[in-house]
Amino acid sequence: MIIVNYIVSVALIALGLFAVCTKKNLIKIVLGLGIIDYGINLMIVSIGYVPGGTAPVYTLSDFANFVSVSFVDPVPQALTLTSIVIGACVDALALSLVIMIYRKYKTVNADEVRRIRG
């Protein structure tokens, strides 16, 4: 099953990059960035998955009785949380910049927001 996750995550990243490179609307470009983030988050969560694993909570008695504990890797989950927070910050900052740009330029078309060039 896990192979599906990798395929989907790569597809999401590719889709996001496609959106950033081709869409002319600045808000769609920001959405593209979000999609790249989701793809990477999915990949990170999938890394830590162990088939049949439980939540990463165990007691000392589990070890004392030599019960074989199989739990998913908690580190990637923590990483994903951090990454989601960062992604939310990127979206917020980017969208607020788009609003400001719209006020100054009266447009959100990427082809017209290019006063600095050459």
Added chain:
Amino acid sequence: MMEMFNNYEVVKHFPVIAVMGLFLFAFLIEIFGAKCKIIRNTLTLIATGGAFALILGLIPMVFGEGNVISYWMGDWKPVAGYAIGIGYEVDALSLFFGLLVSGTFFLSSIYSIKYMSRDHHLGHYYTLFLMLSGSVLGLVLTGDIFNMFVMIEIMTFASVALTAFRNKKGIALEAGFKYLILGSIGSSLVLAGIAVLYMQCHTLNMAQISSIIGGAGLNPSLVFAFALMFAGFGVKSYIVPFHTPAADAYMAAPSSISMVFSGMVNKAGVYALIRLTYTIFNAMDIPAVNILLVTLGAITMFIGVTMALAQHDFKRLLAFHSISQIGYVITAIGLGTALGLSSGLFHAMNHTMFKGLLFLCAGAVFYATGTTDLDKLGGLSKRMPKTTICFLIGAFSISGLPPFNGFASKWMIYQSVYAKGVESGNFAYIFATIVALVVSVMTLASFIKVTQAVFFGQLPDKLKDTKEVPFAMRLPMWIMSGLCILSGVFYRFVDVNVLYPVRNAAFGVKNYISSMLGGEAAAAASNVSSEEFFTLWDPKLWLILFAIVLLAVCIVVLLGDKTLGAVRKNKASEESDGKYATFFGGEKSTHSHVAGSDLFWGFKKDFKGYFKFMQGMHSGSVNDYALYVVVGTALIVATMFIFVL
């Protein structure tokens, strides 16, 4: 007092206090300093000055005794040689960059106090400023790769917000937006690389990853992770083709921020590249990695300097020079030799000084006149003599004139690249040497143009009552000028006392791992020690090279196109451009039609096709820029898979 700096148990807390302190003060300013100017300035100076002092306090321990400081957050020490917690690890390489970071931010905060005094909402400015300094300092001191990613993200946010700080101007917002989009793509590449790396190694500690890779060797997944992180850090250090947001951001940001962007934020990307290639993957023995870095570096320096020649804005021109100088650093560190690494680090240090100085001068000009457009400036040397002197020192340094520091480091770079070419018999390195020489000449040409356009020539009527900038702004400029001269004159001292330990730290991967995790983990890693100081001063090779170049030029001139002059004359008569009339029209003219900002119009005319193409490439469209990043990444991944596996 001195005992304290030799006590490991005391000193090991310094790096983390410096980083945490900067973040803490960032929020203190937001709480207490939003209204009151004095509290705000005091808190900023305490934070940046304190961080600088703490980092200076590490020198006796790390440079003097050659220790590596390792600090585990919450005292989560490794169990059985396996890292659990987040670790800070400061070896000489980290400390070298840490010193540059904290010093640059300290000087910039002194400059900011006067320079930013006319802006509003300064509480936010200093909060973001301290966030930026804390994140860059954390990035160079950390020993954990995910912590590095988080620091990169904080750095990107703070940089974007500071770029767009003067949001009354549309271009500041536009530059900020482009910076954010490309910066986020870069960070995503780094994160994807970290994910793949974690899949293989199941740890995030850099020393541990290095030890695992050293033992097991490379497999396709690791190569893929390496390529992704390489591209991601490439975006952070703004090498071509990832350089486009840098030029916009350095131009639109306030000068005190352009100084730290150019001085340190792109250097953080260079640091991450050095850590990645030298320490984590230990990949500098692979010829393909060397060639890739040198090629990227050579392209970066050439495109940077030619784009700079075509600019009409003071700060945008400096930004392209900044990109060009990073090309030198990347070329030199890509060699993987002891001489190459020390010359690259030396140039990185010098670039921080002279480019910081030049941006401060640009800021001073903006403060005094309100513009950075080269076409509107001129003749300021009479009104601002002290700024002019500082600018000239910076310009001489970046152009590589002896005895300024740019000469020493560029001279080392030429030698190291040439030596590598002779050693390996690969013509690409010789070609890179020639590119480096040509770029240096073009840098000088470009700075002659700036000096003529801003400080000499005619003083426009509008600028008649320009005044010299206040002392608080000149002080950091004088300090930087002094450092430019000192490190140029005493290059030998710098080499022996600073570059030698740093270089050994970069090559001594084994030592890096063992001081973090204990001796067992280090056994797998290779250890390249490098003893020699730079001794390669053989001028004979150079004489031969110059003779070849001279001969080539003579042959082209003598046997080349005989109709060169005639063609130009015909063209001139067709042109209605006033510039040509001055030289070919035959009328008497009271003054030249060629403005100071257009001093090299002839050169630009001859290579019109190239300049037109390059300016078209820098189209300003964020889609195009994102496409360059994607294509660049794809090329890097493909190169790695074809040549490294």
